[in-house]
Amino acid sequence: MKKIILLIVVATTVLACGTTKTVRTSKKIIKGEWSLNNISYSEYGTFRITFFKDASKDCFEGSNWKFIPNNNTGIYTISKDTCLKGERNFIFTIQEVDPETGLYAFLLKPTDEKHRSESNKGFKLQLTRLTESEMQWVQTASIDGKTIKINMNFIKINEL
Numbered sequence: 001m002k003k004i005i006l007l008i009v010v011a012t013t014v015l016a017c018g019t020t021k022t023v024r025t026s027k028k029i030i031k032g033e034w035s036l037n038n039i040s041y042s043e044y045g046t047f048r049i050t051f052f053k054d055a056s057k058d059c060f061e062g063s064n065w066k067f068i069p070n071n072n073t074g075i076y077t078i079s080k081d082t083c084l085k086g087e088r089n090f091i092f093t094i095q096e097v098d099p100e101t102g103l104y105a106f107l108l109k110p111t112d113e114k115h116r117s118e119s120n121k122g123f124k125l126q127l128t129r130l131t132e133s134e135m136q137w138v139q140t141a142s143i144d145g146k147t148i149k150i151n152m153n154f155i156k157i158n159e160l
Helices: 002-017 021-030
Strands: 032-041 063-068 073-078 086-098 103-111 123-130 134-143 146-158
Touching: 021 086, 021 123
Parallel strands: none
Antiparallel strands: 032 063, 032 146, 063 073, 073 086, 086 103, 103 123, 123 134, 134 146
């Protein structure tokens, strides 16, 4: 009898620690290739922002992103002539925040080709929209004492 109770407790714990159905569904939807087609700000002005400690808004607009959710890795490619072109590797995590609103915490960490991070630091964003064809990330930043929201809008270009 003790073994059965122990088995039930262990099974319940394992199931409780697993990812939720909503997060699993989101990973299925995000799988594929996306284009970051537009970056906008909640405030008017000219902002000099380096996204993900890598490049400017002009370089990121039009970049292609590939998400591989079975191992939480991906690659984004910057291809504009006026930018440092090439592929960059990252790992990502989708964490459920509120299943009723559909808002998630989205963590992105730049890595090398072997998916190791030198700084072990990442970027926290909100995944505010995710459909079969569109995705939006929102990042909050403080610029000159003012809090602004940066909206990054993607469109899906290819299934994997």
